[in-house]
Amino acid sequence: MSLFEESPLTPWQQEPFHHLSRQLEQGHLPHSILVLGEEGVGREDFCQFIAQWMLCNAADKTQGYCGQCKGCQLFEAGSHPDYHLLEIEEGKTQIAISQVRELIQHMQESSHQAGWKLANITNIHALNESSFNALLKTLEEPQSNTLLLLQADQLQGVPATIKSRAQILKVGVADVSMTREWLKQRHDFFSQEMETAIQLFPTAPYKVEAFVENGEAFKSGEFIFDYAEVITAKQTPMEIADRWKDELENCIFWCQLMFHDVLLLQQSATKDDIQLKQQYEAIEMIASTVSAKGVMLLLNKIIEIQRLIKLKSPANLMASWQSFLIYSAQIAIKYKKLES
Ligand SMILES: [Zn+2]
Structure with a gap:
C-alpha cells in the first residue's frame, strides 16, 4: 500500500523537504533550523x-x-507530548517570555515517546530581546534528538546570534511560472481577478488564492472607488476612515498599488499597462484630479504608514489612517491637476 499517494507538500516545498530528509538519513540533521519563507x-x-x-x-x-x-x-490530534508550537497568542503582537520559558523547559525534559522532541516557533520576529536571550541557551547547548524550527519571513532583523547557530532553509517560489503552474492545477480557469492577483504576488501563490477567494479583489475595488470619492470631494474622509477601519492593513496595501497605477496613467500609460485593471475608472478619476506631485506625496505617506505596521507598533495606526484620509482630501485641493 502506498502511504504517500498525494504529498501535502507543494512543488516548491519538495526540495527543502528532501534536503532535510537526506540530512536525517545521513545523521546530519542540525538542532535548529531557520525556515525562511515569505x-x-x-x-x-x-x-x-x-x-x-x-x-x-x-x-x-x-x-x-x-x-x-x-x-x-x-x-494530528494536536496532543503529541513531544511537540511544542509557539505562536503569537490571540490579540497580542509578541510572543511572551513565559511562553519561551515553557518551551525551553519542555525541550530539556526527556522525550515522552522515546523519539525526537520538536519545537516550532512560527515567527521569530515576534520574540523580544529577553526571549531571544533565553532561547540562545537552548541553541548553544542543544539536547540530543531535539529539533527547533524557527520561522521568519525574511533574514533581515534576525539576530546574528541566531543566524550563526541555525541552519538556514529557504522555502520559496522561484518565479511566476511556478505560481501559475500550481494555480492551473487547482483552478479550471483564470478570471481577470486571478490574472491581476498573479501580477501582484508573482511568488506568493497562497496570497493569490486568498486575494481572489476571500473577495479581496472585490473589496479592493470598492475601497478604491470610495477613496476616489474622497479625492473628488463626494465623500468625507471620516466616513471612509470609519467604513474601512476593520480592513486597515489591506486598505494601506491597496493604496500603494493604486498610487503606482495612478502614476502610470499620468505618464500616459493605458488601461492595459496598469495592475488594477478592474478599478480603471476609479484610478483614472484620481489620475485626472490630483497632480503627479500630489500623488507622490500621498504615496510617501502610505509608505510611512506601512513602516509603522512593519514595526508592529500600530498603537496609533487608526489615527495615522484618519489623518492620511484628511491629508488626501487636502492634497486633492492643493495639488489639483491643471487641465491641459
Ligand atoms: Zn507516522
Whole structure:
C-alpha cells in the first residue's frame, strides 16, 4: 500500500523537504533550523509537515510521514507530548517570555515517546530581546534528538546570534511560472481577478488564492472607488476612515498599488499597462484630479504608514489612517491637476 499517494507538500516545498530528509538519513540533521519563507508560500504548513514527519514512527520516511502510526495520530490530534508550537497568542503582537520559558523547559525534559522532541516557533520576529536571550541557551547547548524550527519571513532583523547557530532553509517560489503552474492545477480557469492577483504576488501563490477567494479583489475595488470619492470631494474622509477601519492593513496595501497605477496613467500609460485593471475608472478619476506631485506625496505617506505596521507598533495606526484620509482630501485641493 502506498502511504504517500498525494504529498501535502507543494512543488516548491519538495526540495527543502528532501534536503532535510537526506540530512536525517545521513545523521546530519542540525538542532535548529531557520525556515525562511515569505507570506503566501505556505511556510507554516511546511513546518507543520516537517514536525509531523520528524515525530512519525514509520521505518521509511523518505517521502514524508505515514499518517497512521501512533506518532502521526497524536500529532494530528494536536496532543503529541513531544511537540511544542509557539505562536503569537490571540490579540497580542509578541510572543511572551513565559511562553519561551515553557518551551525551553519542555525541550530539556526527556522525550515522552522515546523519539525526537520538536519545537516550532512560527515567527521569530515576534520574540523580544529577553526571549531571544533565553532561547540562545537552548541553541548553544542543544539536547540530543531535539529539533527547533524557527520561522521568519525574511533574514533581515534576525539576530546574528541566531543566524550563526541555525541552519538556514529557504522555502520559496522561484518565479511566476511556478505560481501559475500550481494555480492551473487547482483552478479550471483564470478570471481577470486571478490574472491581476498573479501580477501582484508573482511568488506568493497562497496570497493569490486568498486575494481572489476571500473577495479581496472585490473589496479592493470598492475601497478604491470610495477613496476616489474622497479625492473628488463626494465623500468625507471620516466616513471612509470609519467604513474601512476593520480592513486597515489591506486598505494601506491597496493604496500603494493604486498610487503606482495612478502614476502610470499620468505618464500616459493605458488601461492595459496598469495592475488594477478592474478599478480603471476609479484610478483614472484620481489620475485626472490630483497632480503627479500630489500623488507622490500621498504615496510617501502610505509608505510611512506601512513602516509603522512593519514595526508592529500600530498603537496609533487608526489615527495615522484618519489623518492620511484628511491629508488626501487636502492634497486633492492643493495639488489639483491643471487641465491641459
Ligand atoms: Zn507516522
